[in-house]
Amino acid sequence: MWFKKTKEPRLQKKVKIPEGLWVKCENCKEIVYRKEIDKNLKVCPKCNYHFRISAKERIKLLADDGSFMEFDADIVPVDPLNFEDTMSYPERIKENQKKSGLQEAVISGEALINGHHVVFAIMDFSFMGGSMGSVVGEKIMRSAEMVLEKKIPLISVASSGGARMQEGIFSLMQMAKVSAVIGRVKDNGIPYISVLADPTFGGVAASFAMLGDIIIAEPRSLIGFAGPRVIEQTMKQQLPDNFQRAEFLLEHGLIDMVVNREDLKETLTKIIGFLS
Amino acid sequence: MRYYLDFEKPIEELELKIEELKRLSDRKDMDITSAVKKLEKKAKELRSEIFSNLSPWQKTLLARHPDRPYTLDYINLLCEDFIELHGDRRFSDDPAIVGGFANINGVTVMIIGHQKGRGTKERIYRNFGQPQPEGYRKALRLMKFAERFKKPIITFIDTPGAYPGIGAEERGQSEAIAMNLMEMSRIKTSIISIVIGEGGSGGALALGVADRIYMLEHSIYSVISPEGCAAILWKKNGDLDSEEFSKAADALRLTAQDLLGFKIIDDIIPEPLGGAHRDPEFAAKKISEVILKSIEDLSNKTPGKLIEERYKRLRRIGSFETLED
Ligand SMILES: [Zn+2]
Numbered sequence: 001m002w003f004k005k006t007k008e009p010r011l012q013k014k015v016k017i018p019e020g021l022w023v024k025c026e027n028c029k030e031i032v033y034r035k036e037i038d039k040n041l042k043v044c045p046k047c048n049y050h051f052r053i054s055a056k057e058r059i060k061l062l063a064d065d066g067s068f069m070e071f072d073a074d075i076v077p078v079d080p081l082n083f084e085d086t087m088s089y090p091e092r093i094k095e096n097q098k099k100s101g102l103q104e105a106v107i108s109g110e111a112l113i114n115g116h117h118v119v120f121a122i123m124d125f126s127f128m129g130g131s132m133g134s135v136v137g138e139k140i141m142r143s144a145e146m147v148l149e150k151k152i153p154l155i156s157v158a159s160s161g162g163a164r165m166q167e168g169i170f171s172l173m174q175m176a177k178v179s180a181v182i183g184r185v186k187d188n189g190i191p192y193i194s195v196l197a198d199p200t201f202g203g204v205a206a207s208f209a210m211l212g213d214i215i216i217a218e219p220r221s222l223i224g225f226a227g228p229r230v231i232e233q234t235m236k237q238q239l240p241d242n243f244q245r246a247e248f249l250l251e252h253g254l255i256d257m258v259v260n261r262e263d264l265k266e267t268l269t270k271i272i273g274f275l276s
Numbered sequence: 277m278r279y280y281l282d283f284e285k286p287i288e289e290l291e292l293k294i295e296e297l298k299r300l301s302d303r304k305d306m307d308i309t310s311a312v313k314k315l316e317k318k319a320k321e322l323r324s325e326i327f328s329n330l331s332p333w334q335k336t337l338l339a340r341h342p343d344r345p346y347t348l349d350y351i352n353l354l355c356e357d358f359i360e361l362h363g364d365r366r367f368s369d370d371p372a373i374v375g376g377f378a379n380i381n382g383v384t385v386m387i388i389g390h391q392k393g394r395g396t397k398e399r400i401y402r403n404f405g406q407p408q409p410e411g412y413r414k415a416l417r418l419m420k421f422a423e424r425f426k427k428p429i430i431t432f433i434d435t436p437g438a439y440p441g442i443g444a445e446e447r448g449q450s451e452a453i454a455m456n457l458m459e460m461s462r463i464k465t466s467i468i469s470i471v472i473g474e475g476g477s478g479g480a481l482a483l484g485v486a487d488r489i490y491m492l493e494h495s496i497y498s499v500i501s502p503e504g505c506a507a508i509l510w511k512k513n514g515d516l517d518s519e520e521f522s523k524a525a526d527a528l529r530l531t532a533q534d535l536l537g538f539k540i541i542d543d544i545i546p547e548p549l550g551g552a553h554r555d556p557e558f559a560a561k562k563i564s565e566v567i568l569k570s571i572e573d574l575s576n577k578t579p580g581k582l583i584e585e586r587y588k589r590l591r592r593i594g595s596f597e598t599l600e601d
Contacts, residue, residue, distance in 0.1 A: 074598050074599040074601075075596050075597070075598055075599075076596065076597050076598075076599055077596055077597075078595050078596055078597050080538070080595035081527065081528070081529045083527055084527065085509040085510075085527065086509070134593075134594035134595045134596045135594075135596045137593075137594055138594050138596055141591065163477075163478075163499045163500075164499075165499060165500050165505055165508065165528075167499075167595065168498065168499055168528050168529050168530065169497060169498065169499060169529070169530070169534075169535060169538060169540055170538070170540075170593065170594060170595050171499050172477060172478070172481055172497075172498070172499040173481075173540060173590070173593040173594075174593070174594065175453075175454075175457055175478060175481060176457045176460075176461065176481060176484075176485045176590050176593075177590045177591060177593055177594070179454055179457035179458040179461060179485075180457070180458065180461035180462075180485070180586075180587055180590045180591075181587075181591075182458055183458040183459070183461050183462050184587070186458075187462070202478070203477075203478055203499075205450035205454075206438075206449070206450040206451075206453040206454050206457075206478045206482075207453075207454050207457060208454070209450070209454075210448070210450045210451040210454045210455075211451075211454050211455070211458055223450075224445050224449075224450065225438060225440070225444070225445060225449035225450040225453070225478070226438075226440030226441075226444075226445065226449070227440075230440045231440045231441060231442060231445065234439075234440045234441065235440075235441055235442060237442075239442065240442065243442070243445070244445060252446050252447070252448070254448050254451060
């Protein structure tokens with residue numbers, strides 16, 4: 001959530017892919033043929049920069065064709081605080097639903113991944129910055145309770161600025177709620193794999209995302225608790241190169257591996273194979 | 277010297293007047309008892325008027341009042357005995373979180389809390405009550421320790437938030453907080469949490485997964501500070517003022533009274549008129565009563581039942597709608 005107020009160009013709008021035939025890569029600044037990026041799983045063919053992808057694209061990437069069965073598509077947010085800023089929270093929700101084509105910032109469901117039954121909980125940054133409010137918390141909790149019942153692995157893909165401010169204390173408490181249910185998944189010997197996509201911050205990083213038995217990040221994803229801008233302001237010093245990038249977290253022992261998008265499905269399959 | 281917040285200025289004027297009168301009467305041997313009494317009555321009325329109508333932003337300021345009692349102040353007032361334990365056994369000892377075994381009315385408990393400092397030097401030493409990962413890991417070590425010896429755990433919450441620093445990120449701030457949330461949900465002994473001042477976001481919650489949660493009357497608990505919220509909402513940095521913070525504090529619904537209304541907390545612990553710092557003994561006594569009563573209420577629950585109820589408590593938190601087909 002801290003993340004939202006950052007104004008650094010490297011953090012903003014890197015997802016925005018123009019309508020035209022050509023796209024400028026935010027990372028290497030090369031102009032790339034749009035179709036080439038789309039064909040390449042939204043990865044820059046010149047520099048391996050991983051553009052953000054939607055939850056639906058992620059499902060397509062990971063789930064066997066036609067195997068995904070969505071859970072809890074009917075849970076929608078309400079406005080417990082009567083929160084109003086430049087627009088009311090219900091208006092903001094509507095705007096984001098229209099813009100993203102999603103009800104909320106996470107899609108959950110059961111699917112096959114190379115024939116293995118799993119439950120997915122996949123976040124979408126395009127819905128209010130992937131922020132975790134009551135609906136996200138509830139859907140993740142129910143996904144985890146589903147794997148407790150079905151005894152199949154849980155795979156989450158995080159992409160979030162953190163907690164959803166507009167739901168105040170309710171959103172903060174989702175951190176405890178989802179962490180508690182992950183504890184139950186672990187107690188029951190069920191594998192939980194957490195994938196971190198760009199970006200993963202705040203209340204999402206400091207709950208289910210960092211609790212995976214195995215934590216995988218996409219290349220160069222920004223991952224942390226506090227946003228880089230806040231840290232820079234607090235410490236009044238330049239941030240180290242690569243700070244809060246996936247590779248930085250790997251180097252500091254905080255995640256298991258950095259995996260290219262094209263290898264993600266195979267890697268997940270291999271891990272599930274080891275654990276079943 | 278007493279520190280007065282802006283909204284306390286009318287009280288300050290009256291209290292200065294009273295002191296002045298008292299000094300005069302000492303010197304000149306005048307009998308002004310009735311005049312002083314009258315003024316004192318007026319000051320009390322004024323205080324009760326001001327303090328019964330505090331805005332969320334005023335409560336935020338009060339929750340951060342520099343004279344407000346901190347964790348170690350309460351430990352001194354509450355406990356017959358306390359032994360502080362240090363270190364996370366991994367990297368260092370974080371002075372922004374303190375903890376150790378203590379006796380309250382003969383009951384042995386583990387007390388853990390955020391610790392702010394008083395005065396510039398100690399404030400810096402305590403890092404303004406903003407923990408690093410080591411603080412959370414120390415807290416978890418102490419909780420696991422208490423669990424093995426079947427001692428109830430008491431946590432005091434009072435932090436602006438977890439420290440946003442380079443080292444904190446390098447050493448896994450997110451992981452440290454997440455781990456506490458998960459582990460606290462399945463600790464086998466009772467946990468009682470009390471927000472004594474500022475409940476700042478995930479850094480506060482990392483000590484706040486509990487069987488009973490209370491807040492002092494003028495404490496706050498929020499997903500983000502009013503300042504942080506205002507900066508996001510009104511998209512500017514640095515030139516925000518208290519009017520905007522005030523609006524953000526209203527919007528966030530962060531007072532003890534709000535949280536009781538939302539059923540997130542179990543009860544509110546009353547503070548003395550004018551806030552806990554006006555009479556820390558009074559506040560400590562009220563806290564002690566609540567702790568002892570909660571320990572007793574929870575004492576007959578088996579570990580399994582405690583954990584099940586704690587889980588259910590978390591499970592039901594959320595505000596959403598299910599669409600009809
Ligand atoms: Zn590129």
